[in-house]
Amino acid sequence: EYSRGENVPAKMLAALAKHARGVNCVAVRVAHALPPLSGRARWFSEPATDPCELSSRSDTELIEQLLSGELKSHALEAELGDALRAVHVRRLFVAAQEISPGRSNAVHSLPADGLFDVSNFYESVLGSNCENVIGFVPLPLGTVGPLHLDGHSFTVPLATTEGALIASTNRGARALRAAGGATSVLLSDGMTRAPLVECVNLQQAAALKEFCEAPDRLAELQALFSKTTRFGRLLGVKVAIAGRHAFLRFRCSTGDAMGMNMVGKGTNSLLAELLPLFPGAELISLSGNYCTDKKPAAVNWIEGRGKSVACEALIPGKVVRSVLKADAQRVAELNVHKNLVGSALAGSIGGFNAHASNLVSAVFLACGQDPAQNIESSQCLTTIEAVPTGATAEGAEPFDLRIACTMPSVEVGTVGGGTNLPAQRACLEMLGVAGAAEEAGANAKQLARIVCATVLCGELSLMCALSSSHLMSAHLSLNRKPTLK
Incomplete structure (x- = not known):
């Protein structure tokens, strides 16, 4: 129809692209060459490179481009025109980034296709995680990182169905790396029962x-x-x-x-x-609700429950401007009015943050934590300060940005419960915290620090986006598929 100059229906074009991906590039090249259909939503995200050119390259060549920054990880599907191969290449890329010995193999333990040991999965669930089992619900799993924390590097697995969340948090992690990383402290450690x-x-x-x-x-x-x-x-x-x-x-x-x-x-x-x-x-x-478990409560906010952790980073003004596309002073002012004043007006208990729950939930789902404990674990106070640099030269940034997240009740573990499930254990292995540590409690404490630092990345990116009015454009770009008419 196209060769005869006829108007090809948009649905047919979509079907053409769907069947072409993963088979060959001929149909994709033809469809990619078509002019936009007047009055219709675009069905194909314009890649930066001809999909056929990239798809002919070896995995090694693609990983080299990813490591150099020439190719962006989040753009692999659009660039390759093959979602399955994009996942395969990204897994190799994540493994290539790992620094600590042993962690690089963990990503290969994660199921990514139909070759999944279902029998082993159901055996691991039996008597531990679920009753009356009829199946399982797949969740997409992405990564944030490398996350530089306390002199170490982590690739953080996040399970989520919210588009733009991982892309935004990765932007925060990128700014963190440019700033030299974040530092964290464990303030207290103690689970409660009342x-x-x-x-x-x-x-x-x-x-x-x-x-x-x-x-x-x-x-x-x-x-x-x-x-x-x-x-x-x-x-x-x-x-x-x-x-x-x-x-x-x-x-x-x-x-x-x-x-x-x-x-x-x-x-x-x-x-x-x-x-x-x-x-x-x-x-x-045995429980009188003064613990308090799986409910918002001032006692957890004040006294703490589980791991009480805090994380801090100082982001140079030039990084705030170049990576986060924001102004440090404006971000600090927004934090006061939104996260502090707005939350106070709402009568929030521990909700003095932009979206800590997003990241806590995503890490919990990926790493086999109790998702219901997201309620108290997401209590977080985000503070942001504009720090004068004293710079007077033309073009120099007058302020750096200091951000900290304080979380008094992060409830995590690396043994027991959902941490025994194969995929969830693989996620913990990616972080180097699976199972019991030689020093009792060290792995769970490290996981709590990682949770807090991941929240900080998410807070940093979202607050900068809000201060620059970029939030909606990002969601429309990353969280909405084109509509076929």
Whole structure:
């Protein structure tokens, strides 16, 4: 039809492109040469290079172009005209970027096509992760990185269905690299469980509180707690009173496990021997919601739960301008009015950020964490300052940008739960934190730092986009497929 000069229907063109990709380049070249159809949405994203030219190159040549920056990873599908090969090349590229020994092989453990060991997957789920299994739901997995943190480099796996999220976070990571990376600190570490005890009266509840919070009783309580666990250790108890009801918030270290089951068992064992000392007192529930698990709560925001971490970076003004297309002072001003004032007006609990939950959820899904704990784990305070540079030369940037994310309740583990599933374990292996560390708890602490640094990259990029009014254009470009009419 095209050779006869007839108007080829857009749907036929789309079908032509779909069948051409992965087979040969002839149809793609013909379709690529067609002029835009008047009054119709474009069906083909214009590549920077003829797809046929790139598709004839070897994987090695393509990876060399990716490593040099000549070819962009996110553009592989459009450039090659073959989505399946794009994924294959990108996996090789991710492996080529890995620095630490052993991590480069982890990406090859991730399923990427129909050759998936379904039997092994279902066996790993049995008795651990899911009941009444009828199948599984595939989620696309992308990467952010290299993420430079504390002198180390990480390729961070993110599972998400939100277009533009990974591209934006990668932009933040690129700015971070240009700035020399980020630094992080672990402020505290302790999973909590708060059983509800009904006492005879208010006086007995107060006596129970005094007993549990007395410093000289801690060793005795620790001995009772440790009877059910080798890795868990009781760190302290804080008791809240509501009439004759006592809410005992036990805080414990849990090694490389997220630790809810570990803390629950230890707490239950402790109470079995503690409550007989208070005749008439009764355990009403192992959880009294003062923990607080999977719900927004001020107690987590103030006291912390799981890993309390913070991450900081100083971005030179020229990097803010060239990579993030923004002005440091304007970004800092926006942060005050949006993330601080706006969140305060909304009555937010721990929501003083732009979109921390996006990145926490994506890392949690990729790395086998409990996705419901995204609620408290996403509590984050993002602070941004415009730091005067003192530069007076013409064209010099007057301000650098200091950004920090403080997250008091990141609840992660590298053993147990979803971390045992094959693909999720492979993601942890990519980060070098799979399983139990030689130093108990080191892997889980490192994962919490990585989560915080990834959030920082996302916050940095989004706040710069908002300050420059680039958010909607980015979403329309990356999160919307052309509509065929």
